[in-house]
Amino acid sequence: MKLLRLAPENTKFPFMRFRRVSYPFSAVLSLIAVALFVFKGMNFGIDFAGGTVIELRAKSGAAEVGTLRTLGEGLQLGDIEVQAFGNPADATLRFGLQPGGDVAQQAAVERVRGAVGGYYDLRRVEVVGPRVSNELVQSGTLGVVLSIIAVLTYLWFRFEWQFAIGAVIATMHDLLLTVGFFSITQLEFNTTSIAAILTIVGYSLNETVVVLDRIRENMRKYKKLPTAQMVDMSINAVLPRTIMTATTVMLALFALVAFGGQVIRSFSVAMIWGIFVATYSSIFICSPMLIYLGLRNEDADKAAQKHETERKADAAVSAREDVAEAPLSAPPKSAEKASAPSRKASGKRAKTRPA
Amino acid sequence: MLRFSTWKFLAIVAMTVAAVLVVAPSMLSPSHYEELKSRLPAWLTPPTIVLGLDLQGGSHVTLEVDQADLISTQVKNLRDDVRRILREEKVAISGGIGTTTRGVQVRVADPADREKVLPKLRQLRNSFSGALMGGPSPLDVEASPDGLIRVTVTDAGITDKSRKAVEQSIEVIRRRVDALGTREPSIQRQGDDRVLVQVPGLQDPETLKEILGKTAKLEFRLVADPGQNPSEVEELDQVEQEGKLGVEKQVMVKGEDLTDAQPGFDQQRSGEPVVNFRFNIRGAQAFGEVTSKNVGRLFAIILDNKIISAPRILTPITGGSGQISGRFTVEQANNLAILLRAGALPAKLNIVEERTVGPGLGQDSIDAGKRAAYVGAGLVVVYMLVTYGVFGVFANLALFVHIAFIFAGLVLLGSTLTLPGIAGIVLTIGMAVDSNVLIYERIREENHAGRSILASLDAGFTRAFATIVDSNVTMFVAAAILYFLGSGPVRGFAVSLALGILTTIVTAVTMTRMMIAVWYHYARPTKLPI
Secondary structure (H helix, E strand, O other): OOOOOOOOOOOOOOOOHHHHHHHHHHHHHHHHHHHHHHHHOOOEEEHOEEEEEEEEEEEOOOOOOOHHHHHHHHHHOOOEEEEEEOOOOOOEEEEOOOHHHHHHHHHHHHHHHHHHHHHHEEEEEEEOHHHHHHHHHHHHHHHHHHHHHHHHHHHHOOOOOHHHHHHHHHHHOOOOHHHHHHHHHHEEEEEHHHHHHHHHHHHHHHHHHHHHHHHHHHHHOOOOOHHHHHHHHHHHHHHHHHHHHHHHHHHHHHHHHHOOOOOOHHHHEEEHHHHHHHHHHHHHHHHHHHOOOOOOHHHHHHHHHHHHHHHHHHHHHHHHHHHHHHHOOOOHHHHHHHHHHHHHHHHHHHHOOOO | OOOHHHHHHHHHHHHHHHHHHHHHHHHOOOOHHHHHHOOOHHHHHOOOEEHHHHHHOEEEEEEEEHHHHHHHHHHHHHHHHHHHHHHOOOOOOOOEEEEEEOEEEEOOOOHHHHHHHHHHHHHHHHHOOOOOOOOOEEEEEEEOOOOOOEEEEEEHHHHHHHHHHHHHHHHHHHHHHHOOOOOOOEEEEEHHHHHHHEEOOOOHHHHHHHHHOOOOEEEEEEEEEEOOOOEEEEEEEEEOOOOOEEEEEOEEEHHHHHHEEEEOOOOOOOOOOEEEEOOOHHHHHHHHHHHHHOOOEHHHHHHHEEEOOOOOOOOOOOOOOEEEOOOOOOHHHHHHHHHHOOOOOOOOEEEEEEEEEHHHHHHHHHHHHHHHHHHHHHHHHHHHHHHHHHHHHHHHHHHHHHHHHHHHHHHHHOOOOOHHHHHHHHHHHHOOOOHHHHHHHHHHHHHOOOOOOOHHHHEEEEEEHHHHHHHHHHHHHHHHHHHOOOHHHHHHHHHHHHHHHHHHHHHHHHHHHHHHHHHHHHHOOOOOOO
């Protein structure tokens, strides 16, 4: 059976050469994102801004947005936003915090119910008071900050410091661009968006770790190679996997966007953007950072000491390879036989050479 | 690679079977589930997945103790206490008892008098918060040399009171919500001053809010006579009529002396809906006594500081029962009866957050989530198949078990499945195969580098494992933090994501490895099929 290969085999893209393009490019994008955040702002949902969302379904089967708007404005609830979506019978009403504290919010809902209740079913009512929304902002911010700190601490223990810094910068980059994305699309930003952001942070680091893992491995294997070349080689090696995984996750996300319904659409759309950015940054932002931070292959020896466990795993592979070869496998082809020992030998040399 | 211990094999098979068995009841239709339940012994009621309010419809209401109201009640009580002490000690004050925002102040000119009352005032601390041993004092008592004594409720005192108010409220709210006859409401405290009420499957969320938002403090007081001392009289709003009515400050009988309240209709006159109530012995006695002495006067029935009605006392009411009328609708009479039976809330509670989803929308969300999950899983399965062939089959089998594990985890943890939770599962479907992809790509690479098939397989699994752990730990940390900081639906997402990450390690790594080992043993391939 001919299998599908999305990613070309044995690529030798000189990714590191792009760093002179990708860095300014990303820097500009990040600045734009910050500017958008400051000047255009986010479309904060009621979770963070406080206020009320009411989802209506017309009893007649056809929601009249225009009529709803006039009705809503007549109630004097401040800025009232009326939107139709999906089903022609459905519409949402959204208005901000009413002056007068928590009691006033409930009174406002009552007025809307009184005005439209005859023609529409209230399918969903969400009211978030001023204090709760403030707390949600706090816990949301805290969540993003804490998770970044926690993950970085982990990376710092597992990898060299250059790796951790590279990962921070890549993650910050993804975070900024995602915020910029929310601002430019004016996608509603609510608690599920925080979930999206944290998932993007998780995915971005996931991507970064896969690339870094390979770089670390190759650092030890190919000590003579210039760093840039070694990094390129590592990225090319994991490229098929990167493309595969991004594709499967995208497939799942597209299904969510298309079929998952209104409530999680902004989550899914943000995630798609995040996967895209995370994949980009793990290759073009994090890895070049290692070069800028002066990672050299001599550091590999320290790395080797630091990661004794992995050496053992490596050694175990080689050892088992020797044993397994003889009794179990079918008679090996001559080509395999010829190439295997030479590679094994070189691998061992690299590992046993003293620091 | 090939040596897979029997017990490991059996353990994985057993886990898979167990997971499927745990999940199966949740997949049944309600009628089939009932049938299954009736055939099993009582101790073996199969647990099912708990759906979040966003999926099954229902109300999520957060109530918060009204701090201003709580403080003013405390200050009022404090003032009464101080007045009592001064009277008992026969201490003269200059200028009356003044109130500050957080307490009261009196001027006691005579130093000897001051010495007499100060210890008594300090003792108020004990009665104020019961046995609050060791903690910070709920009351501050300060005396300045010029004779001014200040008694202030401290922050600790307020926190303590609102915590107690929340505790008592939970009981009252439970009685009220139970009266609505809904299934499995959840009423929990949240922090020091909040109560979270979650009621699934409610057809009419308005009634819930109606009965949650009322303090339901019922009082019977006499309407003041024109010539009465103004310090004994209080002007209160009337529900039925415009304008205020002066009533005596002294309370004849309080709502806590009611033993029962039922909605009914006024038999004698209009036939309008009323609430019939019955006093306990203490209430009946007090009410009988006051009505005997005040025949001909008006008395006021006061709910939450508003006068519902003010009927005339025609004859002494000694039977211990009565009727409240106030031009109610049937529904209002019903709700009032529920409130009176459940008792008053110890403090005013405000709704600070409300999320209500109607049952129709919940079902729509379930359908949408299912559709997205099927389509997402279908796409991923096909993609894995066309990319990895027979290895793709293994990955897909592992994916199936992975999903079963997630659902089994949700059932066993009793965690709720929310719409974002479904999104999390769909997302982990995409990510679960990441581990397989990492392994397979590594195997290919090792094979291209010249290793034998068996050696490539072995190296692929061993080398990719470290990467899989590293990359999943980061994701897991993000999910864990989301769980601890998030609420409601977002929490559901965190749980699905975390479960998904944990189960990948078992399914994508161990199970796939097992399947490949078995496949290798029988197929004896001469060429790597990927």
